Amino acid sequence: MKPAQFDYVAPTSLSAAVDALAATHGEGKVLAGGQSLLPLLNFRMVRPSVIIDLNGLKELAFIEERGDSVVIGALTRHREIEQSSLIASKLPVMSAAMRHVAHLAIRNRGTIGGSLSHADPAAELPMLAVFYDATIMVQGPSGRREIAAESFFVDALTNCLEPDEIVVEVEVPIPQQHRWAFEEVARRFGDFALASIAVSVSRSASDLQGARVAAMGVADTPLRLRTVEDQIAGMQINDALPRHFSELVMSSVSPNSDLHASAEYRRQLLGALAERAMTTALGSG
Amino acid sequence: MERQLTLTVNGTRYDVPGVEPRLLLSDLLRDTLGLTGTHVGCEHGVCGACTILMNGDSVRACLTLAVQADGADITTVEGLGSPEQLSELQRQFREHHGLQCGFCTPGMLITGEDLLRKYPLASDEEIREGLSGNLCRCTGYQNIVAAIRAAAAIRRETST
Numbered sequence: 001m002k003p004a005q006f007d008y009v010a011p012t013s014l015s016a017a018v019d020a021l022a023a024t025h026g027e028g029k030v031l032a033g034g035q036s037l038l039p040l041l042n043f044r045m046v047r048p049s050v051i052i053d054l055n056g057l058k059e060l061a062f063i064e065e066r067g068d069s070v071v072i073g074a075l076t077r078h079r080e081i082e083q084s085s086l087i088a089s090k091l092p093v094m095s096a097a098m099r100h101v102a103h104l105a106i107r108n109r110g111t112i113g114g115s116l117s118h119a120d121p122a123a124e125l126p127m128l129a130v131f132y133d134a135t136i137m138v139q140g141p142s143g144r145r146e147i148a149a150e151s152f153f154v155d156a157l158t159n160c161l162e163p164d165e166i167v168v169e170v171e172v173p174i175p176q177q178h179r180w181a182f183e184e185v186a187r188r189f190g191d192f193a194l195a196s197i198a199v200s201v202s203r204s205a206s207d208l209q210g211a212r213v214a215a216m217g218v219a220d221t222p223l224r225l226r227t228v229e230d231q232i233a234g235m236q237i238n239d240a241l242p243r244h245f246s247e248l249v250m251s252s253v254s255p256n257s258d259l260h261a262s263a264e265y266r267r268q269l270l271g272a273l274a275e276r277a278m279t280t281a282l283g284s285g
Numbered sequence: 286m287e288r289q290l291t292l293t294v295n296g297t298r299y300d301v302p303g304v305e306p307r308l309l310l311s312d313l314l315r316d317t318l319g320l321t322g323t324h325v326g327c328e329h330g331v332c333g334a335c336t337i338l339m340n341g342d343s344v345r346a347c348l349t350l351a352v353q354a355d356g357a358d359i360t361t362v363e364g365l366g367s368p369e370q371l372s373e374l375q376r377q378f379r380e381h382h383g384l385q386c387g388f389c390t391p392g393m394l395i396t397g398e399d400l401l402r403k404y405p406l407a408s409d410e411e412i413r414e415g416l417s418g419n420l421c422r423c424t425g426y427q428n429i430v431a432a433i434r435a436a437a438a439i440r441r442e443t444s445t
Contacts, residue, residue: 001328007286008306008352031350038348039329042309051306055353079342103418104399106330108342109349189417 003041010053014060014139017052018166022141024050026163031055032075032114035106060113060168063087068174074113074167078125082107090174093131093198096182097124103190113167116152119159119221122192124184126153127222131198131214134172140165153221177202177212181280183273187260193217194261195270197249199277208235208282215274218255218266228252237282246275290355294318295364301351310354311335311346314361322362322391326420333419336392337361343399362391365398374398374436383432385423392419397433406437 011017021028029048031037032055040046054060060075063084070090072081081087082098101107101115101124115125116136129136129149136147141164154160161167177200184196195217202209210233213225228248235241255266290301294314301317309328314320314337326332328347335346338360366372371379374397384390393416400406400415412433413426421429 002309002312003307005305005307008288008350010352034348034350034353035330035345038309038350041307042328042347051350053350053353099414103333104403104415105333105336105343105345105396105418106348108399109344189414191417 001042003038004044004047006041006048007050008053009050010056012056014057014166014168017054017057018139018141018164020050020052021166022164024048024052028052030117030166032117033077033110034114035102035110036114036118036120054113054166065090066171070172070174072112072170072172074116074169075111076113078102078107078110078112078115079104081112091132091172093180093182093200094128094172097128097184097198100124100184100186100190100193100196106190112170116170117159117161117167119153119155119157120192121153121156121220121222122194122196122217124193124196124216127196127198127214127216129170129172130222130224131212132172132175134170136167137169137171138165139168144168146171150224156220175200175212177210179203179281179284181277181284183277183280185269185273195255195266195273197270197273197277199274199281201278201281203237203282206236208232208237208241213249213274215249215253215270218253218270220256223253225249225252241282242275242278245278246271249274288352288355290351292354292357292359294320294359295361304351306350306352308351309347310337310339310349310351313351313354314346314359317351320361320363324388324391326388331420332389333392333396334389336395336419338395338399343396360395362394365394372398373439374401374432377432377435377439378429381428381432381435383424383429389419389421389423393421393429397436400433401436401440406433409434412437 009020027049031051031053060073062073078101088095134149136152180200182198184193186193197215201211211229216222250271255263257263287303290304311325314323324334326334330345330348337346366375412430
């Protein structure tokens with residue numbers, strides 16, 4: 001329950017951090033908030049030869065509006081996102097979801113770059129990145145590249161980063177759908193979700209014009225339910241619509257069973273949350 | 286690659302030589318500095334017993350490397366009050382019988398301090414959400430919630 005030995009470097013610039021990581025030839029790990037990496041170190045499930053501590057990179061801790069997007073630096077703490085008035089006004093689904101991200105002591109340390117890199121399929125920020133069509137900017141020795149959130153997460157706890165790349169910022173386009181809902185159920189408040197869904201919609205008096213839907217806890221990665229979005233767009237709004245939406249959502253996922261919940265339970269749970277979320281979203285705004 | 290650290294704990298400055306990078310902050314506090322008020326339960330961030338304040342924010346000492354606390358200002362349960370002069374939150378824990386065996390109590394108190402500072406805590410639901418990262422196997426949480434509810438009410442009175 002104690003980490004194995006490693007060397008420790010604490011660079012104060014991004015270029016120094018990139019160089020330090022490259023110099024480990026795949027044996028290094030970058031440390032941001034440490035709220036996922038430290039348990040793995042304590043259990044010796046990872047044994048890097050070098051830890052590169054990013055906490056000195058103040059240049060990566062920011063939340064700012066850039067054109068039609070909100071850009072969040074990789075070292076921004078969950079607590080800063082939770083408190084941000086910019087996030088609350090431009091990305092309300094993210095703002096509402098933040099209190100579900102673990103517990104206060106974890107949110108004080110954990111970072112968005114760390115959470116995305118860890119790629120837990122039941123963590124809020126990876127799901128939100130997919131929900132918002134975010135672009136993840138990463139930097140390695142050969143420079144920067146942009147990765148769409150949906151291609152960033154490739155499997156449970158697996159992202160598409162090269163071993164020498166570091167997440168530096170996340171660009172989140174500000175959506176134009178102002179009616180939304182976020183629903184989540186976890187065994188204990190703040191735990192990883194058994195199932196969760198985010199929904200936003202645009203509507204006229206009679207019709208659902210468009211919808212955006214993402215879910216987690218029901219696959220090895222967070223899911224954007226684009227087929228459901230296409231199926232539901234243009235439908236007439238009536239009392240049966242949330243139930244119909246719920247059925248579409250349930251038929252679009254195939255969760256696995258694990259020790260926390262059976263596959264069928266997760267599917268039913270997601271369906272119940274979907275119905276609730278659609279009812280809320282249609283009535284909100 | 287041992288390092289020399291300088292940090293402030295409960296108002297006292299410590300210069301600590303020969304710190305291995307893999308040493309956890311919880312072990313530095315308990316074993317190196319002898320401050321055993323911070324308890325170590327699960328060592329993977331689930332139980333909350335080792336919660337301390339680092340630069341004013343509650344953090345898990347078991348999920349922080351000691352070397353990351355270089356230059357930091359840390360408060361442990363020993364820094365909240367003394368047996369002669371309890372902090373307000375400690376007094377409410379005593380009044381409401383908010384502890385039995387005491388193992389989780391340091392983490393509960395530190396978490397409570399941070400929650401009181403950052404959230405309105407206007408409802409029991411909000412208090413319970415805030416405490417959800419701290420496990421207690423004795424009290425059933427009722428009296429801990431009651432103690433924090435009382436401390437939040439006192440804070441509201443004194444701030445108006």
